[in-house]
Amino acid sequence: MAHHEIRLTGSGGQGLILAGIILAEAALYDGLNVVQSQSYGPEARGGASKAEVIISDSEISYPKVDKCDLMLALTQASCDKYIDTLKPKGILIADKSVDNIPKRDDITIYILPILETAQKDLGKPMVSNIVALGGIYEITKLVSRDSLEKAVLRRIPRGTEMLNKKALEEGYNLIKNHKEECYGDGC
Amino acid sequence: MGERFVKLMQGNEACVDAAIAAGMKFYAGYPITPSTEIAELSAEKLPRIGGRFIQMEDEIAGISAIIGASIAGTKSMTATSGPGFSLKQEGIGYAVITETPCVIVNVQRGGPSTGLPTAPAQGDIMQARWGTHGDHSIIALYPWSVREIYDATIRAFNLSEKYRTPVILLMDEVIGHMRERIELPTDEELTIINRKKPSCPPEEYKPYKVNEGDIVPEMAGFGEGYRFHVTGLTHGESGFPSSNGEVAENLIRRLVGKIEDNKDDIVEVHEYLLDDADMAVIAFGSTARSAKSAVDILRTEGYKIGMFRPITIWPLAEKQLEELSIKLKKVIVVEMNVGQYYLEVDRVAGKNTKVEKFGKVNGELITPEEIVSYIKEGNHA
Amino acid sequence: MPSNLVNEYFRTENLPHIWCPGCGNGIVTRAIVKAVDNLGLNREDTCVVSGIGCSSRASGYLDFNTIHTTHGRALAFATGIKLAKPDLNVIVITGDGDSSAIGGNHLIHAARRNIDITTIVFNNNTYGMTGGQYSPTTPTGDKGTTAPYGNIDMAFDLCKLAEAAGATYVSRGTIYTTNMLIKLVENGIKNKGFSFVEAMTICPTYYGRKNKKGEAVDMMTYLKDYAINVAAYDKLTDEQREGKFIIGELYKSERPEYTEEYQKIINSFAEEV
Numbered sequence: 051m052a053h054h055e056i057r058l059t060g061s062g063g064q065g066l067i068l069a070g071i072i073l074a075e076a077a078l079y080d081g082l083n084v085v086q087s088q089s090y091g092p093e094a095r096g097g098a099s100k101a102e103v104i105i106s107d108s109e110i111s112y113p114k115v116d117k118c119d120l121m122l123a124l125t126q127a128s129c130d131k132y133i134d135t136l137k138p139k140g141i142l143i144a145d146k147s148v149d150n151i152p153k154r155d156d157i158t159i160y161i162l163p164i165l166e167t168a169q170k171d172l173g174k175p176m177v178s179n180i181v182a183l184g185g186i187y188e189i190t191k192l193v194s195r196d197s198l199e200k201a202v203l204r205r206i207p208r209g210t211e212m213l214n215k216k217a218l219e220e221g222y223n224l225i226k227n228h229k230e231e232c233y234g235d236g237c
Numbered sequence: 238m239g240e241r242f243v244k245l246m247q248g249n250e251a252c253v254d255a256a257i258a259a260g261m262k263f264y265a266g267y268p269i270t271p272s273t274e275i276a277e278l279s280a281e282k283l284p285r286i287g288g289r290f291i292q293m294e295d296e297i298a299g300i301s302a303i304i305g306a307s308i309a310g311t312k313s314m315t316a317t318s319g320p321g322f323s324l325k326q327e328g329i330g331y332a333v334i335t336e337t338p339c340v341i342v343n344v345q346r347g348g349p350s351t352g353l354p355t356a357p358a359q360g361d362i363m364q365a366r367w368g369t370h371g372d373h374s375i376i377a378l379y380p381w382s383v384r385e386i387y388d389a390t391i392r393a394f395n396l397s398e399k400y401r402t403p404v405i406l407l408m409d410e411v412i413g414h415m416r417e418r419i420e421l422p423t424d425e426e427l428t429i430i431n432r433k434k435p436s437c438p439p440e441e442y443k444p445y446k447v448n449e450g451d452i453v454p455e456m457a458g459f460g461e462g463y464r465f466h467v468t469g470l471t472h473g474e475s476g477f478p479s480s481n482g483e484v485a486e487n488l489i490r491r492l493v494g495k496i497e498d499n500k501d502d503i504v505e506v507h508e509y510l511l512d513d514a515d516m517a518v519i520a521f522g523s524t525a526r527s528a529k530s531a532v533d534i535l536r537t538e539g540y541k542i543g544m545f546r547p548i549t550i551w552p553l554a555e556k557q558l559e560e561l562s563i564k565l566k567k568v569i570v571v572e573m574n575v576g577q578y579y580l581e582v583d584r585v586a587g588k589n590t591k592v593e594k595f596g597k598v599n600g601e602l603i604t605p606e607e608i609v610s611y612i613k614e615g616n617h618a
Numbered sequence: 619m620p621s622n623l624v625n626e627y628f629r630t631e632n633l634p635h636i637w638c639p640g641c642g643n644g645i646v647t648r649a650i651v652k653a654v655d656n657l658g659l660n661r662e663d664t665c666v667v668s669g670i671g672c673s674s675r676a677s678g679y680l681d682f683n684t685i686h687t688t689h690g691r692a693l694a695f696a697t698g699i700k701l702a703k704p705d706l707n708v709i710v711i712t713g714d715g716d717s718s719a720i721g722g723n724h725l726i727h728a729a730r731r732n733i734d735i736t737t738i739v740f741n742n743n744t745y746g747m748t749g750g751q752y753s754p755t756t757p758t759g760d761k762g763t764t765a766p767y768g769n770i771d772m773a774f775d776l777c778k779l780a781e782a783a784g785a786t787y788v789s790r791g792t793i794y795t796t797n798m799l800i801k802l803v804e805n806g807i808k809n810k811g812f813s814f815v816e817a818m819t820i821c822p823t824y825y826g827r828k829n830k831k832g833e834a835v836d837m838m839t840y841l842k843d844y845a846i847n848v849a850a851y852d853k854l855t856d857e858q859r860e861g862k863f864i865i866g867e868l869y870k871s872e873r874p875e876y877t878e879e880y881q882k883i884i885n886s887f888a889e890e891v
Contacts, residue, residue, distance in 0.1 A: 075245045078418050087415040090355055111530040112605050113415050263702055284883045289701045294727040298694035305698030331688050459665050459683035460703045466678055468686040477632055
């Protein structure tokens, strides 16, 4: 039985909820069961934000993610806050801006320049969520590439297709080209 | 011809799509977390199908406008959360006594007052039952999944049209906001009920006369050639105010009776692994999802446990709870409050079985593990 | 013998009405019916919505599509009716307390939207139904059962309120100047937008007695002497204006009407299809 619980964390405005929705929709295209939920504070921008996705080949009852298999952390604050919810043998994908990498030797850690890639290479910080999805895909292959691309195109604003395709591509490349930035057991 | 299709949908979104499928043509409301998506999506979708949306100046105006629109012949809905639900209570009482079909959605959040606006709770179970003033009965439904939100919304409209009464659709922040896979029913699979229009000419029409064999009076709409009067004062068949005690007594008893006497039609429950069980968890809405997981875990450890989930919260599933109580050694009511539905379960089942409650009010969904450990510790005790 | 107007537009089986001897509400109700008759509105397509209070009982006596709603909410109900069926003529009957205290928020927002509803406020300066408490239009210093030492609140000028909130037709009449009142209601109904007609009426039973205003006739005489037509009012000196109030058409303007604007949105999708 395949059952994956994913927690995407960062600050409000980074598009994590949209990333969660896209990932969930991609899994749905693959014929899997999926639940996406979120928790948020009163802030529309800033503050702590997280989106959670459960992908499973069987029925999902409890809809929330407690301990997760995969965690994305785009900020130091969110990394510190949620790192203990990552299961042993779990995968942490942290943005390069997270300076204090958690001291856990039971997990695999990838440090990727997600925000920098969106900001500098693509010139649009708002696509960092899509860059992150590219990275998540390349590391986990939780969903098929076709489904992921289809889900991205369905959920992003019209007229930004090229930009988002590029962002996804850059996300794949972060793993393909930056293997040396992977720490922990998995490397 | 409807094509069955699968999509990722949010609970609040399923509510709007289902309302439109049920025939909703009017929505009036006021934004409040965590129900706001229902207003936003109604605003977007209604004019596309020739319906109308209005953001009113307050919650009271929202319920008032939908009652007005319904009396003018239009299926109508509003949505809110706890504080707004309180403000709508006088209007709900008006809809009860005037027998106006309408649907009121309450996506529950932590309370009282502003409480925990972005967090789930189930603190309005009793408010749904007794929130409005005066003697009355009420219908309240509480789905647990996005697909069931779709079905329950359609059923809420159908029951409201059939019994000419406001129907409350309870949800909570978890099921309102979560997205999951939903396989939408085809048009052929849907049953849509519309209020019965007058079968007599206007000069013979008595707006509150129940014809032989009917449950409720036939309902004309404003502008349909039947000039009738609607009032929140007690009234007889003519619809005009009356302070005659017998008229009042008959009216109130008829309004309560049309719901309480038709429980077999209205009450819907979900039973899970109860056939051989000696113990059951009773839960509804998002909490029932945790309860089901807990039951699955406990079953693997040899517990003979099942789940009883009322989908119709009000009127109470009294018969079903009573039958259950005879069979079981213990029932545990699990709800995100300090014990509301528990009070009714204890009243009905308490004489035959042990009734316990397990609740949480910190704004977090009760987890399966918490239920499992409560049941294990309870058994050891 | 009831007049033809009564036979035609009233539900005579529900008469006599509950209003006290000397009450002015019957005169305002007749003025509304006369205006409807003059305009030749179809009763089937006309809807009378009222709130709670003495005035709001009028809906039950009138032979239209009628609804007696909850306290203060007549305009919110009427908004729902008008949006559900924009072709209906919607008339709201309300009182000073109903429209400007408990329902004040609905009044300003209905005016702001310029929704095609004609609101007639029966202003008797008191809460009559509950026994003479002070209302938002009770003059400062006057008494009510809840203002035993004199009212310290400032009274609302409802017409100014309606105008400021966006109503496109605002007028005030009295039960003494009935022909004018009929005309004001008529023009209010004719206006495509939110119309506000304040009808100054009298409550000899509570407000009159509590404030030693005399019998009904004395109160009518007061309306006759102190209500000044808008044209005449302009010519008065400040001294002469003391204690007087203006009647007549106080404000008219043109602005897009709410249900028509919404219809444009609906039509834009119909065209798309």
